[in-house]
Amino acid sequence: MATPPAFSDIAKAASDVLNKDFYHTNPASLEVKSVAPNNVTFTVKGKSSHEGTTAGSLEAKYVDAPNGLSVTQGWTTANSLDTKIELDNNIAKGLKAELLTQYLPASQAKGAKLNLHFKQPHVHTRAFFDLLKGPTASLDFVLGHEGIVAGAEGAYDVQKAAVTRYSAALGYISPQYSAAVTASNNLTLFTASYYHRVNSQVEAAAKATWDSKAGSNVGLEVAAKYRLDPSSFAKAKINDRGIVGVAYNVLLRPGVTLGLGASFDSQNANQAAHKVGASFTFEG
Template sequence: MSIPAFADISKSANDLLNKDFYHLSAGTIEVKSNTPNNVAFKVTGKSSHEKATSGAIEGKYTDKSLGNSTTIIPPEQTVEVYTRKRRRESSPTAWLGPIKAPKWPLSFSIFLSQYSSQLLMRYRRAGLVLTQTWNTANALDTKVEITDAIAKGLKAESIFSFLPATQQKGVKLNLTFKQSAFHGRAFFDLLKGPTANVDAVIGHEGFLAGASAGYDVQKAAVTGYSAAVGYIAPQYSAAVTATDNLSVFAASYYHKVNSQVEAGAKATWNSKSGSAVGLEVASKYRLDPVSFAKAKINDRGVAAISYNVLLRPGVTLGLGASFDTQKLEQATHKVGVSFTFES
C-alpha cells in the first residue's frame, strides 16, 4: 500500500465526513470535457445561500509527446526515441525503430547529435501537465507539473498567479518526492516571505508517522508545526493528528463494512478553547451501482443527508440538506443541489 501525504493520513475518514454533501451551496454546476488534442476543460459555477455567485474555468493540457502519467505507463520503462535517418540511396527515409536513449536530461544533446534527421519522441518516465485557471475574482493561475523528469518519484510544480486589477503576482514552487516507504513534500512561496512548508511521512506495514513545519525566511522563525500517526488497512484506517503547533488534536476512524456500507467518526479537541470535545459521525450506503446516500451528525445536533445518482453516462445529480435538530422551528436549515456534466 502506498504511503499517503501528510495531509492525507486521515483522508478516508475526512472524505466520508466532508465530500458529497451538497447543502453547503444552494446550487452547483460543473461541466467537464476532453478534446482530442489532450486538453481538458472544467467550468464550475456556485450560488451560495447568501445569493452570491462565483465561478471558474480551467484548462489542463497534458503533453503526451513527453509522456503519460506513471499510473498509466510503468515508470521503470526507459525513454524511447523513434528516428528516421536519411539514406544515401534513392529512398528518402527509413524507420529504424525504437532505440534506447539515455534518461533525460543526461547526454541528451550528445545522443541527438548522432542522428541528423527528424525525431518523434515519447517519454515514458516523464510527464508534463499545464493547467490554467480563470475565476470570477479575475485571478489567473498557471500551473506547470513535471513528473519523474529529474528523478524517479519526484514531482515538481510551478504555480504562477496574477490579479490584473491590483497587479498582484505570486510564484510558488512545490516539490513531492515519493518512494515505497516515504512521502515528502515541500511548498515554497517565493514572493511572500519567502516562506517554506515541508512535511514528511514514513510508513511500514500500514503504520504511519509524519510531521510538518513551516518556516518564514524573512523572520527567520518557525511559523507552525504539526504531527500525526496512523494505521491504514484495506478495510479500515485510524489516525491521530496534532495541528496548530500541537494544540488541536483529532482522532478519526474509517471502516468499510462491506461493498455497500462505509462508516466513520472524528473527535476533535482544541486545548486552547476548553475541555469540550467535538464529535462527528457519518455513514455511506450504496443503494445500487449508480447511486448512494450519505448521512452525518455532530455533537451540536446538526445533521446532514445527501443523495448522489448517475442519471445517465456523463450526467450526475446530487441533492443535499442539513438540519439543526435542536432548532427545528427556526430557519437554520439548508438545501442544495449539484449537477455534473462530463464528456
C-alpha cells in the same frame, strides 16, 4: 503499503466520508467537463452561496503523459489568472515538481509558489515554497511500514527567521479500516478519526476534535455512506451540536451526475438555520 499517503491524507478515508459529497454547502453548483481532440481538458465550474454570491471558473489542462508534463490555465470570476505547470517523474524518479503562479489584473497582485512531492517505498515527503510572500517554506514527511504511518509537518518564515507552524500525526491504514491521531496548530488541536469499510455497500467514519486552548469540550462527528446500487449512494452525518446532514448522489446517465443535499439544526428546528443544495456534473 508501497508508498504511504501524503501528510494531509493520513486521515483521508475518514475525511471523505465525513465531508465529501455533501451538497448543502452551496444552494446550486454546476460542473461541466469536456475533452478536445487535442487532448486538452476543459472544466467549467459555477456555484452560488447561501449569502447570495456566485463564483465560477474556467480551466484548461493539457497533459503530455509520455513526458510527465501537464499545464493548467484557469480564470475565475474574481478575475484571477492561475497557471500550474507540473513535471512528474521527469527530473528524477519519484519526484513531482509544480510551479503555480497567480495574477490579479485589477490590483496587479502576483503570486508564485513552488511545490515538490517526492515518493519512494515507505516514504512520502513534500516541500512547499511561497516565493513572493515571506518568503515561506513548509515541509512535511510520512514514513510507512506494514500499514503503520507516522508523519510531521513544519513551516518556516524566512523573513522572520522563525518556525511558524508544526504538526504531527500517527495512524494505521488498511483497505478495510484506518485510524489516525493528528496534533496540529503547534500541537494544540488534537483530532482522532476512524474509518471502517463494513462491506461493499456500507462505509462509516467518526472524528473527535479537542482544542486545548479553547477548553475541555470535545467535538464529535459521525457519518455513514450506503451504496444503493452501482449508480447511486446516500450519505448521512451528525455532529455534537445536533447538525444533521444528508446527501444523495445518482448517475442519471453516462456523464451526467446529480447530487442533492440538506442540513438541519435538530436543536433549533423552528429557526431558519437549515440549508439545501443541488449539484450537476456533466462529463463528455
